[in-house]
Amino acid sequence: GAVVSQHPSRVICKSGTSVKIECRSLDFQATTMFWYRQFPKQSLMLMATSNEGSKATYEQGVEKDKFLINHASLTLSTLTVTSAHPEDSSFYICSARGLGDSLNSPLHFGNGTRLTVT
Amino acid sequence: GENVEQHPSTLSVQEGDSAVIKCTYSDSASNYFPWYKQELGKGPQLIIDIRSNVGEKKDQRIAVTLNKTAKHFSLHITETQPEDSAVYFCAATSSGGYQKVTFGIGTKLQVIP
Numbered sequence: 001g002a003v004v005s006q007h008p009s010r011v012i013c014k015s016g017t018s019v020k021i022e023c024r025s026l027d028f029q030a031t032t033m034f035w036y037r038q039f040p041k042q043s044l045m046l047m048a049t050s051n052e053g054s055k056a057t058y059e060q061g062v063e064k065d066k067f068l069i070n071h072a073s074l075t076l077s078t079l080t081v082t083s084a085h086p087e088d089s090s091f092y093i094c095s096a097r098g099l100g101d102s103l104n105s106p107l108h109f110g111n112g113t114r115l116t117v118t
Numbered sequence: 119g120e121n122v123e124q125h126p127s128t129l130s131v132q133e134g135d136s137a138v139i140k141c142t143y144s145d146s147a148s149n150y151f152p153w154y155k156q157e158l159g160k161g162p163q164l165i166i167d168i169r170s171n172v173g174e175k176k177d178q179r180i181a182v183t184l185n186k187t188a189k190h191f192s193l194h195i196t197e198t199q200p201e202d203s204a205v206y207f208c209a210a211t212s213s214g215g216y217q218k219v220t221f222g223i224g225t226k227l228q229v230i231p
Binding site: 004006034041042043044046049093095105106107109110111112114 | 154218
């Protein structure tokens with residue numbers, strides 16, 4: 001149980017275009033989803049937290065107009081990288097916390113999306 | 119906010135030996151400490167976790183210890199196997215409004231056959 005599906009796993013796009021990444025909880029309802037960015041050989045850096053039906057909360061230094069997050073349902077959150085540039089190339093990972101999960105419960109991670117902007 | 123420090127950043131052990139990874143945290147209000155294993159090109163997977171009302175937890179070859187006073191927690195892997203090779207992250211969950219999870223920088227473990 002507690003499977004998070006992230007799509008696509010890899011995407012290559014041209015500079016200036018936008019890319020949408022989907023994160024779905026397959027067998028549970030996710031009230032809260034988290035989006036992380038991971039550079040090579042580095043840790044996961046939290047970009048934003050989204051709660052179903054409300055606006056995402058962005059971490060300091062993350063441009064909300066560049067990284068659009070939508071959490072329209074209890075099973076789907078999307079991250080759109082707008083006007084992508086080569087420096088946006090990275091590994092993006094989502095995670096989810098289930099409905100009713102307490103603070104002391106593990107996050108369920110997707111398998112990540114490798115974004116390459118040419 | 120919470121700050122989690124993890125060391126070593128890389129660790130090589132011979133197959134069958136033990137591996138220990140250590141973390142410290144700064145926020146005394148943190149009370150949940152998961153450990154994740156990340157294989158290349160994949161998302162992190164939970165391998166073990168510990169809550170602040172427990173000092174030690176074991177699951178087969180993996181154990182975690184927690185010292186709340188010193189704000190230290192450690193991962194112990196015994197009888198290591200090549201498939202244990204991966205990057206391991208410790209994390210601490212703060213008590214903030216959005217229950218943020220702060221990760222350590224990761225430890226790349228290599229088990230040499």
